[in-house]
Amino acid sequence: MNQSETRLIDIQSLTININNLLLTLISLLITIIIAVVFLKIAHVMLLRLVAGKTISKHVVERLYRTISIIVYALIAIIALYVITRIHELIYLAIGIILITLASNWDLFANFIAYYLLTGVYGLKSGDTIHLIQYRLKGRITDISPLYTKVLTMLGDIVYIPNRYLVASPLSKPTYEYTTICLEITVTLPNFESETLETIEKEIRTSLTKKFKSIVHARGITVSLRETTTSKARYEVCTPVVGAEGREEVTSTLIRQLAQSLLKYEPTIKVKSG
The missing domain is CATH 3.30.70.600 (Ribosomal protein S10)
Known part of the structure; x- marks a missing residue:
């Protein structure tokens, strides 16, 4: 192999390395852009909930902080994985997500229960419900992502976390x-x-x-x-x-x-x- 052929191979290798580096940088840049856009959208949606008095500002700040931690941790792990190709980083990402979810489980559980109650159960304001386990009967006056507001038969207002409604036997009495x-x-x-x-x-x-x-x-x-x-x-x-x-x-x-x-x-x- 002569000198010119060696130089050609070196140039080709350098070109391939540069292309790989550019692809890696582009991938990281796209990931960061997607993460930033996602956080912006999440922040806007959460502020709308505050404006509509659906949930408090304190809860929104806590939720946004939790989402931000998950997103930034995932970005860092993705960046390290792209550079190092260490597969154990994937397990680290899963672990961080699980730990974050566990530490804020009451918050996320109420959000998930909200969509179950309004979607699968079909509950809405004005419905009369009976919580058999707690011997509580009343009319729903409001369903928010965190709790359900119930006006009992005795005229009391009760705020029930959504996760309790999903976890407990629930009936909708007929209007007799x-x-x-x-x-x-x-x-x-x-x-x-x-x-x-x-x-x-x-x-x-x-x-x-x-x-x-x-x-x-x-x-x-x-x-x-x-x-x-x-x-x-x-x-x-x-x-x-x-x-x-x-x-x-x-x-x-x-x-x-x-x-x-x-x-x-x-x-x-x-x-x-």
Whole structure:
């Protein structure tokens, strides 16, 4: 082999090495660009969740920080793998991802559960649910990526992490109504038609605002049965969702009405079911 042929081989080898180096650099550059674009998109989407008050700013910052750690770690590992071709780096990348997910499992589990609840389960705001394990029944008022807001039959608001809803037996009761009728006797400060109308309005407002998850507002009837110069007797009938827990619901309705009508010294008793 003469000198010219040796130089030709050296040039060809150098050209191949340069091409390989350029391909490696281009691959790394593309990877970095994709990672930066992905982080920008993720940041914008998370800020939209904050703007819509779906999740808090603190949670978004924690989530974005976690995603950034995973992305930057993957970039570094990919760069080392491209340069060194050490296959063990792949296992290192998998380990970093698993450790990061484990340390923020509650966050990611709620996000995954959110898509299961809204997609597979088909839950939406307004649905009535029954958590059998926790003996909790109520109406969903909001589903966010982290928690579900439920208005219980007793008028309480409960925030339930989504992962608990997926992990627990969950049923959607049918919208069967049962009627509760009450007899309410009040003391009149003065006998005026405006006073009677005000009392009726307060009865309806107390039932519809406090118990809107279980009370069928359009089915409420408030009938004035008897009046004297100092007393008035009303019959109030309201449809409620389901027949379970009827006694407890009735007691709660009576307590709420007694509080709302306190200035009229009410006497309330169950008339019929």
